[in-house]
Amino acid sequence: MAFHEVRFPVALSYGSAGGPERRTEIVALANGFEERNTPWAHSRRRYDAGGGLRSLDDVARLVAFFEARRGQLHGFRWKDWADHKSCGCGAVPGAGDQAIGTGDGTERRFRLVKRYGDGASDYLRPVTKPVAGSVRVAVAGVPQAEGADFTADPATGFVTFVRAPVAGAAITAGFEFDVPVRFDTDRLSVSVATFMAGEIPDVPVVEVRV
Incomplete structure (x- = not known):
């Protein structure tokens, strides 16, 4: 198909x-x-x-x-x-909405996900069709620029960084999908x-x- x-x-x-x-x-x-x-x-x-x-x-x-x-x-x-949206329907997506990974100094590609619930029973939904131009990303709380720092593929839901985030850095994202x-x-x-x-x-x- x-x-x-x-x-x-x-x-x-x-x-x-x-x-x-x-x-x-x-x-x-x-x-x-x-x-x-x-x-x-x-x-x-x-x-x-x-x-x-x-x-x-x-x-x-x-x-x-x-x-x-x-x-x-x-x-x-x-x-x-x-x-x-990565946030509530009435809010605007922000770079800190969803945790999508942690840097290890090597990996540059991370999948967008949306978390439902809180605690041990959380459900992580893979997001494969983000809306082009809507993805916001932060590394260790610092906003990144699409094009200069990362690219977001609207056909797969993967975010790829130009440079691998440093080890231990929290990677977060906000988006529509x-x-x-x-x-x-x-x-x-x-x-x-x-x-x-x-x-x-x-x-x-x-x-x-x-």
């Missing part, structure tokens, strides 16, 4: 429903206790793009985007309006009559691993 580095129209994703999905395997024991396990290290997000459609022009834009992706064939970027997804159907069914009457079509979208 190819991935198209293009974002689903944000005006259409606004108002959509969705969020993270986990897979938990539960075995009920004879004594009434349970054993729970998961084969997934990371959650997978699902959305319904139909909720963002408000006009027939929106429907036309959706159909055009769907056709350009060949249905499920090609992935694309999706803005999750409820979770698209998209979710890599694909359509979860090869068929769109939209009736103009029912749409005008208020019936919204189902347009499933699912996160992909990249």
Whole structure:
């Protein structure tokens, strides 16, 4: 599957429903206790793009985007309006938002991550599709300049420094990001009559691993 580095129209994703999905395997024991396990290290997000459609022009834009992706064939970027920043949705990303590594004097490349929770049960989510130009980085609290001190790859989520950070230096970052997804159907069914009457079509979208 190819991935198209293009974002689903944000005006259409606004108002959509969705969020993270986990897979938990539960075995009920004879004594009434349970054993729970998961084969997934990371959650997978699902959305319904139909909720963002408000006009027939929106429907036309959706159909055009769907056709350009060949249905499920090609992935694309999706803005999750409820979770698209290294900070709170109402704040501006700053270079100290997320810890992404510690310098050792040799390593120059670090992956962007977002931390959920606090303490031993923290979940670190790999961020693979940062928004170009949004990445802010600091080393030992000192802001770095993109281009002069580091580069950020919007297609992979890796930050690469021109010079390796010194041993023990805390590396932090702030950013906006998209979710890599694909359509979860090869068929769109939209009736103009029912749409005008208020019936919204189902347009499933699912996160992909990249």
